[in-house]
Amino acid sequence: MTYSETASRILDSAERMARQGGYNSFSFREIAAEIGIKSASVHYHFANKEILGAALAERYTNRFLAALGEPADEGADEMLRRYAASYRKALIEDGQMCLCGMFGAEIRDLPDPVARQTRAFFVRNIQWLGQIFQAKGLGAEEAETKAARMIAALEGAMILSRSLQDDTLFDRIIEGYS
Amino acid sequence: MTYSETASRILDSAERMARQGGYNSFSFREIAAEIGIKSASVHYHFANKEILGAALAERYTNRFLAALGEPADEGADEMLRRYAASYRKALIEDGQMCLCGMFGAEIRDLPDPVARQTRAFFVRNIQWLGQIFQAKGLGAEEAETKAARMIAALEGAMILSRSLQDDTLFDRIIEGYS
DNA sequence: TTTTGTCTACCTATCGATAGGTAGCTATAT
DNA sequence: ATATAGCTACCTATCGATAGGTAGACAAAA
Numbered sequence: 001m002t003y004s005e006t007a008s009r010i011l012d013s014a015e016r017m018a019r020q021g022g023y024n025s026f027s028f029r030e031i032a033a034e035i036g037i038k039s040a041s042v043h044y045h046f047a048n049k050e051i052l053g054a055a056l057a058e059r060y061t062n063r064f065l066a067a068l069g070e071p072a073d074e075g076a077d078e079m080l081r082r083y084a085a086s087y088r089k090a091l092i093e094d095g096q097m098c099l100c101g102m103f104g105a106e107i108r109d110l111p112d113p114v115a116r117q118t119r120a121f122f123v124r125n126i127q128w129l130g131q132i133f134q135a136k137g138l139g140a141e142e143a144e145t146k147a148a149r150m151i152a153a154l155e156g157a158m159i160l161s162r163s164l165q166d167d168t169l170f171d172r173i174i175e176g177y178s
Numbered sequence: 179m180t181y182s183e184t185a186s187r188i189l190d191s192a193e194r195m196a197r198q199g200g201y202n203s204f205s206f207r208e209i210a211a212e213i214g215i216k217s218a219s220v221h222y223h224f225a226n227k228e229i230l231g232a233a234l235a236e237r238y239t240n241r242f243l244a245a246l247g248e249p250a251d252e253g254a255d256e257m258l259r260r261y262a263a264s265y266r267k268a269l270i271e272d273g274q275m276c277l278c279g280m281f282g283a284e285i286r287d288l289p290d291p292v293a294r295q296t297r298a299f300f301v302r303n304i305q306w307l308g309q310i311f312q313a314k315g316l317g318a319e320e321a322e323t324k325a326a327r328m329i330a331a332l333e334g335a336m337i338l339s340r341s342l343q344d345d346t347l348f349d350r351i352i353e354g355y356s
Numbered sequence: 357t358t359t360t361g362t363c364t365a366c367c368t369a370t371c372g373a374t375a376g377g378t379a380g381c382t383a384t385a386t
Numbered sequence: 387a388t389a390t391a392g393c394t395a396c397c398t399a400t401c402g403a404t405a406g407g408t409a410g411a412c413a414a415a416a
Contacts, residue, residue, distance in 0.1 A: 021284045029406090048407075153330055156332070162286070216396075218398080227372065
């Protein structure tokens with residue numbers, strides 16, 4: 001999926017808000033005000049909120065995986081380090097939570113298309129990490145479990161580090177995974 | 179803090195909604211409708227939303243810790259198992275997320291009194307678990323890190339298991355902590 | 357001339373919150 | 387015993403703000 005300049009700016013704005021406060025924390029009005037158009041014009045690009053929310057999660061997932069590269073490009077340990085570093089960068093450098101971590105927590109309250117895209121984030125990330133763990137010699141099932149465990153640790157580390165306003169806590173929690 | 183019958187039912191209702199969709203997912207009107215009073219009467223018991231939210235997090239924290247008992251009552255490993263089991267019960271038996279996990283994720287968007295109570299949940303839980311790890315022979319700093327790591331793993335496991343609608347995933351992720 | 361993107365203007369529903377009132381209980385003072 | 391006063395727990399009615407969403411006009415570009 002490719003987006004126009006305006007559509008991209010809408011997504012940028014919505015993503016920033018959603019990663020701060022979840023699905024109910026971005027609105028057509030606020031997005032419009034931020035990028036200098038009217039809320040009706042936001043509806044032109046994204047007909048309703050569930051379409052916008054689903055697009056948000058889809059673009060986030062694609063960008064996230066694209067930034068990681070193919071799972072086999074380099075050594076397995078280096079890939080794990082890179083994976084953890086991408087969460088670290090989001091939290092500490094960008095000051096934002098994982099969009100799909102937020103959406104995942106409130107998934108029972110989300111419109112179905114948004115929930116589906118949120119699940120896709122975790123499925124694809126478990127696949128990505130699972131390949132790494134398999135490259136390290138683990139069986140498919142165990143690799144998947146370890147992948148899920150690592151993602152859970154990173155999502156949880158974000159929440160605790162953010163809550164306690166202590167960036168170093170993220171590193172201390174993740175120590176050993178990198 | 180002790181609450182009247184009605185105040186307790188307000189908190190029960192709000193807690194259930196908040197653990198499903200976060201701070202913006204409960205409203206005075208919806209709570210009132212659920213327990214059969216008017217929204218103005220909810221304001222009688224909790225003057226505004228931040229007071230209600232803070233009371234929610236405070237009661238949740240106190241109940242959570244009370245259910246765990248004193249950290250030294252039994253063997254350290256049994257206490258760790260019990261700690262993980264309390265998250266498991268919430269997720270699988272009650273079908274709910276951790277209230278302060280939800281609030282923690284969106285903490286930057288929360289009114290200050292709610293954010294403070296949310297932080298208190300994590301501080302007190304790290305203290306509780308830290309005592310267990312110290313009883314197992316770890317130094318204070320390392321015990322605190324391991325405590326935070328375990329809480330992060332449990333919060334993250336809830337999000338993934340919930341997102342992927344797979345109860346067994348929670349157990350597989352937590353395997354080894356219990 | 358059709359499409360694209362934006363606008364004005366509006367809608368209904370809901371939000372948190374407040375004002376003002378009432379029924380019933382309780383405690384004190386006469 | 388009775389009147390007075392205050393408190394508790396609710397009510398009706400309403401406020402301004404904001405939510406998501408829609409209809410239709412309009413200008414520029416293809």
